[in-house]
Amino acid sequence: MQATLSEQEVIRREKLAELKAMGIDPYPAPLYNITHTAQQIKQGYSEETKDEYKEISIAGRIMSRRDMGKANFAVLQDETGTIQIYIKRDEICPGEDKSLFDTVWKRLLDLGDIIGIKGYGFITKTGETSVHVQSFTVMSKALRPLPSVKEKDGEVFNEVTDLEFKYRQRYADLIVNPGVRDTFTRITKMKNAIRSFLNERGGLEVDTPVLQSIPGGALARPFITHHNALDIPLYLRIANELYLKRLIVGGFPWVYEFSRNFRNEGMDRTHNPEFTILEFYVAYKDYLWMMETTEQMLEETAIATNGVSTSVIDGVEIDFKAPYKRISIYDAIKEHTGFDISNMDEAGLREVCKSLNIQVDGTMGKGKLVDEIFGGKCEKHYVQPTFIIDYPVEMSPLTKKHREKEGLVERFELIINGKEIANAYSELNDPIDQRERFEEQLKNMERGDDEAMFIDNDFLRALEYGMPPTAGIGIGIERLAMLLTGNVSIQDVLFFPQMRPENVA
RNA sequence: GGUUCUGUAGCUCAGCUGGUAGAGCAAAUGACUCUUAAUCAUUGGGUCCAGGGUUCGAAUCCCUGCGGAACCA
Numbered sequence: 001m002q003a004t005l006s007e008q009e010v011i012r013r014e015k016l017a018e019l020k021a022m023g024i025d026p027y028p029a030p031l032y033n034i035t036h037t038a039q040q041i042k043q044g045y046s047e048e049t050k051d052e053y054k055e056i057s058i059a060g061r062i063m064s065r066r067d068m069g070k071a072n073f074a075v076l077q078d079e080t081g082t083i084q085i086y087i088k089r090d091e092i093c094p095g096e097d098k099s100l101f102d103t104v105w106k107r108l109l110d111l112g113d114i115i116g117i118k119g120y121g122f123i124t125k126t127g128e129t130s131v132h133v134q135s136f137t138v139m140s141k142a143l144r145p146l147p148s149v150k151e152k153d154g155e156v157f158n159e160v161t162d163l164e165f166k167y168r169q170r171y172a173d174l175i176v177n178p179g180v181r182d183t184f185t186r187i188t189k190m191k192n193a194i195r196s197f198l199n200e201r202g203g204l205e206v207d208t209p210v211l212q213s214i215p216g217g218a219l220a221r222p223f224i225t226h227h228n229a230l231d232i233p234l235y236l237r238i239a240n241e242l243y244l245k246r247l248i249v250g251g252f253p254w255v256y257e258f259s260r261n262f263r264n265e266g267m268d269r270t271h272n273p274e275f276t277i278l279e280f281y282v283a284y285k286d287y288l289w290m291m292e293t294t295e296q297m298l299e300e301t302a303i304a305t306n307g308v309s310t311s312v313i314d315g316v317e318i319d320f321k322a323p324y325k326r327i328s329i330y331d332a333i334k335e336h337t338g339f340d341i342s343n344m345d346e347a348g349l350r351e352v353c354k355s356l357n358i359q360v361d362g363t364m365g366k367g368k369l370v371d372e373i374f375g376g377k378c379e380k381h382y383v384q385p386t387f388i389i390d391y392p393v394e395m396s397p398l399t400k401k402h403r404e405k406e407g408l409v410e411r412f413e414l415i416i417n418g419k420e421i422a423n424a425y426s427e428l429n430d431p432i433d434q435r436e437r438f439e440e441q442l443k444n445m446e447r448g449d450d451e452a453m454f455i456d457n458d459f460l461r462a463l464e465y466g467m468p469p470t471a472g473i474g475i476g477i478e479r480l481a482m483l484l485t486g487n488v489s490i491q492d493v494l495f496f497p498q499m500r501p502e503n504v505a
Numbered sequence: 506g507g508u509u510c511u512g513u514a515g516c517u518c519a520g521c522u523g524g525u526a527g528a529g530c531a532a533a534u535g536a537c538u539c540u541u542a543a544u545c546a547u548u549g550g551g552u553c554c555a556g557g558g559u560u561c562g563a564a565u566c567c568c569u570g571c572g573g574a575a576c577c578a
Contacts (some may be wrong), residue, residue, distance in 0.1 A: 007550045008515055008532055027548055058546070064541080073537035088538065111531075125539050147516035148531040150542040158517045158530055164573045165516085176516090266506095270574090359578075 001411040008145045015108045016141050017128035024104065032116040034059050039080035045121040045129050052120030058083065058131065059139060061114050061175065064150070067106065073130075077175070078116070085117055086124070087133040089468040106138070112142035112175075113491040149176045158378045186305050187481045187493060191258065193280060193304030197297045203254045203280060210236060210241035210260065214308050215341040216459065217241030217398070223273075232300035236262035241398065241472065242459045244281045244426060249462045257281035258477065271420065273498050276477040287410045287426045291387050294414060294422060294473060295322035298385070298413050298480075313417060313486045316383060322387040324414070329374055332388055336378040340372065349373070353483045367395025387412045397437040397453055399425035400469075414475075416483055424473035431463035 005013070019026050036056045045053050045074050060078035070089040071222040089101040109115065116137040124130050147165075150157040159165060159177060166173040166180075175178050176252050195205065213232060215222035217239030227234050240259040247255045262274050282290070302309045302320035309321040327335075339352050349369040353360045358376050360369060382388070389412040390402060399409035410426035428434050438455040445452035481493040491497035 004552095006515060006530075006532095011532065064543095066540045066543050068540060068543080069537040071531085071541085073540045073543085074542080084541075086539075090538085105532095124541090128539095129542075130539090145515045145531065149516075150530075152542050160516065161510095162516085162573085164512090167573090245550090502572070 006145075009143060010017055012110060012141070014143070016112070016143065017137065019104070019108050019141065022099075022104070024138055026138055028139065030138070031469055032059055032137060032139060034116070035059060036201060037080040038076065038078050038083035041083055041121055042129050043079070044312065055118070055123060056087055056131065057116060057118045057122070059114065059116040059341055061142075062109060062111055064111065072106070076115070076131075077275065084124070084128055084130040085119070085133050086122075086231070087136070088131050091134065092136075094095075102107055104138075109138070110142060110145070111148070112144075112146045113138065113145060114140035114142070114195070123219065139145050139358055140336075146172060147176050151176075151178060164499075165492070167491055167499055168502060170495050173293045177441060179484060183485045183492065184495065186485055190301055190305040190481060190484055191477070194297065197300055198254075198256050199217040203252070203256045203282075205242070206247060206252075206255050206257050208240045208247075208257060209257075212237050214454050214456045214458075216453060216456045217243075218261075218263075219453060221265055223262045223264045225398070232404055238263050239277065239474070244279055244471065245269070245467060246462045246473070248281050248427075248457065249467045250282055254280065255281045267498060268478065269491075270482075272478070272490050272494055275490070275494075278477055279472065281427065281472040283468040283470050286464060286469065287389075287412055287424055287471055289470040290424045290426075291389075291412060292475055293324065294424065294475075295320075295324045298322075303482060311484050311486060313483055314468055314488055316417065318384060318483060320385060324387055326387040326389055328390040329388050329392075330390070332378045332382075333370075336381055336497045337373065339373075341373070358470075363444075365444055365447070365449070367392055369448070371395055379415055382415040384469045385412055385414060385421075387415045394440075396425065397441050398428050398434070400428045400430075401433070419478070419479060421479050421483070422475040424471065424472055427467070427470040427472050429463060429467040431460055434463055 015087040016026055034057055036053075036058050036086045038058065038060065041053065041056065041058070058076065058078060060073055060076040060082075061065055063077045063082060064075045066073040072087050074085050076085050087101070087105065089098060091093070092101045092105065093099070116139050117131060117133045118135045119131045119133040120128060122132050133301065135398070147158070149159055156178060160173065160337060164176070174184075199205070211225070211227075211234045214234035215238050218239075218241070222235040222238050225234050225236065226232070237259070238261055240257055240261075244255050244257060257279055259277050259279055260274060261277055263271075264273065265271065267273060282293075285293075299309050299322045302311060310319045312315055312318070330340070334340050336355055337352070341349060341352060341357075344352070344368065346366045349366060353369060353373060356377060359374050360372060374388070377489070388403060390408045391411045391413075393399075393401065393407055393409050394412050396409045399411045402410050404406040412424050413420050414422040414424075428437065435455075438453060438460070439452040442454045442455060478490050478493050482488065482490065485493060487493050
């Protein structure tokens, strides 16, 4: 099904046919030998080094053109940036036949087309490092016009701001909007820095199942699918925690995975149905050790990503420099609501919620109520990185009981800019206690909590073989990426955020 | 799920209290051998998201649907 073409698309198809008629393949097969990138030439070229730039070739997309009749300037964009090129008719076409310049270059090539050029470096009268073209090769004809974004002195004109366009056609967004590529390359730097940090300390990167028959390790609603050959339901993972712990049982001292998780829940600026959590588990450590490791890792990661330990988001400067403040969740609630809930039962918590105007329902247990109070009244106050520690046992079914404090577990969450970035604990390795916690969850499920955990008997079997004391953490990679790149929407740190399907003609 | 905002040329946008569409960039044609948001002249380009309704007449007002965004739950 082909929709009616716009005027410009028709013209480009006609040009394509004309190129072919002239014997020029608009989509040639042979590899093109590229000697330099735009950035290498801009940074490396000078009066002293000019001899090294006598025979160079670059390739890229034509982004703008300035036509002076028998001489043209154009801007070529490659993966490193843009560079100006200069092309003269009588050099390209020394003989009588001027068609290569007049017809092919000036008329049949458009903004967006990909070409390769051979030539030499030089500096224009106005001081811009450029490439003087001696020959060019058509490498890909663009049939669809790009949005015409322009830029001068860092100021962008006619920038594509339509979010729907940006998210649905990220390929065009990347070509046309300066800064988008940078955001994503910084995110990759961020992930590489995390990998280096973990690898240097003995971490082993592993892969565990995405398709799981019991969706465990977190409290969330899963996507469900069906395996035809086995005729069983399977779930896309909501977490990989229970599999990484099985590997700790198996004897690996430190495992990690960038886990793509899937949660069948609402979408907003901080939630996409598919997202990434870095989880890592380290044997013979506890949550206190994990706090120190986390703050070191984030400081190093911030510096690797941005060059400094700070980042600005929404006008607020965040400093990732270690160490981070620590406060217990009960103290945090006391500080921001005035209520001391440390010894309260469920009924007392419901009273507190009522007086704080927090909506609750009958399915919520004690843990969920504490979570609502903290989430509603406290979380937003923690802008600089802060560890919230020592959670009540009811909201943490996989966490070891606190070494000293009755009713609490050894758990922390890291809050930055008012949002949860990481969640970690001293892992529960007592198989009998773990079975009881799962049974508690089953009660919540019967009560109507559709996010409660299933019992995973195979995981319990693994624990029964003995798991060493272990510290584990999950870090929200998109949320960290948002903080480090200064983006407030998760859609701006995912190449292809989830959208309602459109009808593309 | 609720409330609000939003959808006009390839892109960015204008279009008043209703009289069937405009600008800049991009495109076409022409001029110009160091321009840089190049410049100058001329020209073309629209299912005004879709479907209903009100009206002599709807891009504009009303309703429904579809897409997008923000806030709330």
